Amino acid sequence: MLASFDTHLFWQALSSGPYWRGALTALELTAVALSTALIIGFFVALGVLSQRRWVRGFAWSYNWLFRATPTLLQLYFVWDVLPTLWHGFAGSWFTPFMAAWIALSLNEAAYLSEIIRSGLMSVDPGQELAGRALGMSHRSILRRVIMPQAIRIAIPPIGNEFITLLKLTSLASIISLHELLTASTQLTAAKFEYTEPLLAALVYYLVIVSVLMAIQARLERKFTWTSNRRGRRVAPPAMPAVSHDAR
Amino acid sequence: MRYAFTLLSVLTLLVALAAAGSAGANRHSAKATFTYCTDPTFPPMEYTTTSGKIIGFDVDMAAKLAATWGATAVASKTAFPGLIPALQAKRCDAVISGIFVTPDRLKQAGAVTYMKSHRVIIVKAGNPKKIHSPNGLKGLVVAVQTGTKYEDYLKALQKKIGFTLQSYPGDNDAVAQVLLGRADAVLTQDTSFAFQAKAHPGKIAVGYTFGAPDSFGIYYRKADASTLGQQIKDGIAKLKVLGTLKTIAAKYKVPAADVK
Numbered sequence: 234m235l236a237s238f239d240t241h242l243f244w245q246a247l248s249s250g251p252y253w254r255g256a257l258t259a260l261e262l263t264a265v266a267l268s269t270a271l272i273i274g275f276f277v278a279l280g281v282l283s284q285r286r287w288v289r290g291f292a293w294s295y296n297w298l299f300r301a302t303p304t305l306l307q308l309y310f311v312w313d314v315l316p317t318l319w320h321g322f323a324g325s326w327f328t329p330f331m332a333a334w335i336a337l338s339l340n341e342a343a344y345l346s347e348i349i350r351s352g353l354m355s356v357d358p359g360q361e362l363a364g365r366a367l368g369m370s371h372r373s374i375l376r377r378v379i380m381p382q383a384i385r386i387a388i389p390p391i392g393n394e395f396i397t398l399l400k401l402t403s404l405a406s407i408i409s410l411h412e413l414l415t416a417s418t419q420l421t422a423a424k425f426e427y428t429e430p431l432l433a434a435l436v437y438y439l440v441i442v443s444v445l446m447a448i449q450a451r452l453e454r455k456f457t458w459t460s461n462r463r464g465r466r467v468a469p470p471a472m473p474a475v476s477h478d479a480r
Numbered sequence: 481m482r483y484a485f486t487l488l489s490v491l492t493l494l495v496a497l498a499a500a501g502s503a504g505a506n507r508h509s510a511k512a513t514f515t516y517c518t519d520p521t522f523p524p525m526e527y528t529t530t531s532g533k534i535i536g537f538d539v540d541m542a543a544k545l546a547a548t549w550g551a552t553a554v555a556s557k558t559a560f561p562g563l564i565p566a567l568q569a570k571r572c573d574a575v576i577s578g579i580f581v582t583p584d585r586l587k588q589a590g591a592v593t594y595m596k597s598h599r600v601i602i603v604k605a606g607n608p609k610k611i612h613s614p615n616g617l618k619g620l621v622v623a624v625q626t627g628t629k630y631e632d633y634l635k636a637l638q639k640k641i642g643f644t645l646q647s648y649p650g651d652n653d654a655v656a657q658v659l660l661g662r663a664d665a666v667l668t669q670d671t672s673f674a675f676q677a678k679a680h681p682g683k684i685a686v687g688y689t690f691g692a693p694d695s696f697g698i699y700y701r702k703a704d705a706s707t708l709g710q711q712i713k714d715g716i717a718k719l720k721v722l723g724t725l726k727t728i729a730a731k732y733k734v735p736a737a738d739v740k
Contacts, residue, residue, distance in 0.1 A: 418562075
């Protein structure tokens with residue numbers, strides 16, 4: 234019922250400290266978890282493509298384990314089961330943020346490794362041969378020939394994962410992390426209203442994801458270089474057709 | 481001919497729908513069921529069995545209460561912060577969930593008090609952190625159920641003395657953090673402590689009991705004050721006179737004095 238919409242409460246929610254801090258926590262968690270997941274995922278992807286059978290087996294098992302279990306269960310596991318296995322995890326140093334970081338990075342790495350693998354596989358194997366013919370080392374071929382091309386393929390799906398991960402951080406409210414959704418449920422409890430607190434959270438998520446999409450678009454442009462024909466067409470000419478002095 | 485047939489089928493369908501609709505309306509006006517919203521994470525007031533059935537003091541009381549006006553009580557599971565909003569959204573007829581009667585909630589809905597009990601700070605057995613007052617929480621880790629008055633109280637206290645506050649979806653989740661050794665204390669009700677102490681003997685203790693008692697109440701919509709509200713008020717009075725509440729209290733190890 235829009236008739237009972239409380240504009241004042243809506244603005245109060247939008248501008249409140251807990252929402253702002255919750256959104257920052259969600260963004261921070263997304264950023265650190267995605268960075269960690271990119272590193273782990275890269276090595277898992279290399280593992281899946283490895284010549285050694287045991288490395289392939291390990292990488293495959295990793296992907297299997299973390300894609301086959303729900304993220305919520307992984308969060309509960311890190312927060313509530315780890316301390317029973319090793320009591321050190323019950324200490325106050327182990328914050329909800331760290332637990333969410335660990336759980337979400339491990340989870341996300343499994344998905345990212347598949348994206349990175351598809352990026353790596355999109356590069357024609359002939360290029361590796363060509364690099365070897367030029368006397369480049371294996372690492373050098375990976376860094377200078379394969380990676381720059383693989384990144385272009387991987388950016389759109391990684392952007393997708395970034396957005397998914399941002400929304401997954403709301404799950405961490407169950408392990409007492411004060412993020413954006415926690416702020417809205419607490420306001421719901423205090424004001425006995427759903428509409429305004431949840432609508433304010435919705436606005437926050439929309440704004441954050443819009444910014445992320447803009448960043449993704451910029452990154453895509455950055456990694457689209459001359460080999461893309463469309464990119465070459467829109468690129469400004471090196472010299473103005475008519476010199477400014479001539480006018 | 482084909483049009484006539486289609487028209488006939490549509491008409492038949494409409495009549496059938498109308499009949500079903502009016503049957504539903506009749507059922508509703510008869511009020512054969514009394515639906516109440518509850519958050520079953522607060523043993524022994526309401527909790528779930530391993531098979532997911534909602535049981536507890538409030539569940540037994542709701543059944544006896546609804547029977548006083550010839551209705552059957554049905555529990556509707558709702559998260560604690562959403563209890564009063566669910567009542568206002570007419571998702572249930574009342575809220576029975578070990579919920580305090582407080583001035584700000586009374587602005588939203590009417591309430592009938594049925595139990596008075598005390599808040600306690602639950603600590604590890606032996607009270608290793610020597611918590612003998614709320615101020616003893618300074619610098620420690622405190623767990624609590626989110627959306628509750630306990631959380632409100634702790635947030636205000638946290639501003640004054642400073643400690644780490646962790647909010648969980650359920651009261652039992654918060655108590656579990658003390659059992660796990662992560663949290664040093666939990667703020668909850670003595671009813672909850674009595675149950676948890678029985679479930680985990682020798683693991684937890686009461687560090688501090690608050691002096692002023694809190695009232696648990698049944699909330700109903702203000703628009704229903706003269707109808708359902710009155711039925712609840714009369715029903716609770718009747719259950720107290722008959723000693724039914726005392727019997728239920730004994731079953732769940734709640735002190736009989738709480739339901740006087």
